[in-house]
Amino acid sequence: MNGTPLRELVPAVIGVLVRRGADFASAEDAVQEALVRALEAPAEEQPRDPKAWLISVAWRKFLDSARAEKARRERELAVDAEPTGGPVSGTDDTLRLYFLCAHPDLTPSSAVALTLRAVGGLTTRQIARAYLVPEATMAQRISRAKRRIAGVGFEEPGEQATVLRVLYLVFNEGYSGEVDLAAEAIRLARQLAALSEEPEAAGLFALMLLHHARRDSRTDPGGRLVPLARQDRSLWDSEMIAEGVTVLRNALARDRLGEYQAQAAIAALHADARTASETDWVQIVEWYDELLRLTGSPIVRLNRAVAVGEADGPRAGLAALADLDPTLPRYTAVAAYLHEKANALSHAAELYAEAARAATNLAEREHLTREAARVRNQGRNT
Incomplete structure (x- = not known):
């Protein structure tokens, strides 16, 4: 079969x-x-x-x-x-299963594993391989999750926000081993968007499509990270982008804006630009303002500072950055980028190197180290 x-x-x-x-x-x-x-x-x-x-x-x-x-x-x-x-x-009963597997009593990792098994139909072995853990470990995680929700009935209401957050966690795991979790998350999000009348379900689905469409351009043949501005846009999946934009437009037309719709709108503006220089940064800042209103997230403020730096110049971006906590993840890397744009190359190189030392991801650390060397050499040649 x-x-x-x-x-x-x-x-x-x-x-x-x-x-x-x-x-x-x-x-x-x-x-x-x-x-x-x-x-x-x-x-x-x-x-x-x-x-x-x-x-x-x-x-x-x-x-x-x-x-x-x-x-x-x-x-x-x-x-x-x-x-x-x-x-x-x-x-x-698929929608009810989504809510059951994303029950608030479960930890995020347990909710993800249970969703992949009960809704996604993956075996314990497949899930374990995707997360690079022993099968016995994953089996215990799933068993504990099932015991925790043993008395929860189908009729008990759940929170859609939890369901969407779990699916987004699955998507962000990306690809590892024999299971492409990003593709699996898109499949489940497509199903959920078709079942749910809430525009945020469609917003998350659109966001996944628009991000996934750029997947093939995010690394070079050697596996090194490629920043958005330097990506080969001919590698972007135009059909997936078109579908994402259509889904997003239909969601926005319901006039109940949520954070996933706002994120998808930002991703759509990036996807719409034929070159990095044609990006509509003014609109992106406006969407970040909406997203900030919805979430109040410091990470959103950090990303907004980058957009402000592109729309209004690096000094404006650095001013927006000054109000944020320097211990935020990626703060130093953003500061390095904005100082580079302001032509403060020596300081930018130092910040890139500092960000590289703090990076927890090997690919990101190597990328930031290369950026530090590039900017340092550029400073010597000017």
Whole structure:
């Protein structure tokens, strides 16, 4: 059987089992076992109706594990007459599963892992490889998460902000190992945007598309980081950008602005510029003002300072930077960039080197070290 369509059926199948009386943890385990069996089945055993087949196999696995307990044997007798094949209810519980897996009682890492397994349909092994941790470690993390939400019902309301934050965490993990988490997050965000009437769900989906469209240009053939201004824009995915812009426009038309829509608007303005010099920095500053109003985030203030430096000159950018806490992540790198634009090359080189020493990411550290050397050499030649 083809893996991708089956994985997309996982939330609906879990929902059916829960509605028949299974608890979430047992339903999720049973569906995962059925999914593995389906993926290993030879071509001649593929069913005509994969969803009905998954429900049938998963339900039998749930009943097999439930027979050992008296209370669950009573539940089995109550539903024994219900058919396990044939037509299946069209009720889609995917959105409810999003809220359940992003429950506020879970840590962010647990919520991400549970979302990838229960909604994304990934196996524990795949998730472990994506996060570069032992499979046993990931299995424990998922088990703890399921125990924590064991008593939470489908009918209990959840917070969409938590769901969106979890999906954004998945997206920002990017690519590692055999699972492309950025692509997986986009798939789930597309699904959520189609199910939800909230414009912020569409805003997050648009933001992911617009960021992901630039993926191939972010590193050079040697794997070194390439800043946005120096990226080869012919490598940007124009179809993905067009889709992101369309999704964003539809979200903004609902007139309920949120932070993901504002971030997507900034990304769209970058994507719209044919060259770095054609970027509409004035509009970007305006969108940062909206984003700052919505979030009050110091990181937004930091990014706004860069935009102000581009729109109104480096001195204005440095003035905006002066009000911020110097211990903020990337503060020193931003200060270095703005001093370079102000032609204070010696000080800029020192700041780049300082930012490189503080960087926790190897690729970023190497990039900032190269920037320090470049600006230092430029100062010597002027």
